[in-house]
Amino acid sequence: MAEKKSTKSFILRVDSDTMDAIEAWAADEFRSTNGQLQWIITEALRKAKRLPKKKKDNNETRED
Numbered sequence: 001m002a003e004k005k006s007t008k009s010f011i012l013r014v015d016s017d018t019m020d021a022i023e024a025w026a027a028d029e030f031r032s033t034n035g036q037l038q039w040i041i042t043e044a045l046r047k048a049k050r051l052p053k054k055k056k057d058n059n060e061t062r063e064d
Contacts (some may be wrong), residue, residue, distance in 0.1 A: 012037075019033075022040075023036075
């Protein structure tokens with residue numbers, strides 16, 4: 001059974017020039033501003049090798 005991801009909300013203060021740049025980037029990528037911020041954070045974590053390792057499905061690890 002697939003595990004449902006939970007999300008947490010928080011307030012982020014960003015200066016207006018940075019926010020304008022993020023909103024323009026999001027529009028260029030056909031994403032919402034929130035989706036763009038999530039993508040930026042995920043990419044930074046991936047590049048820094050800081051993302052948690054994904055659990056393998058039991059069916060993928062079995063050898064019959």
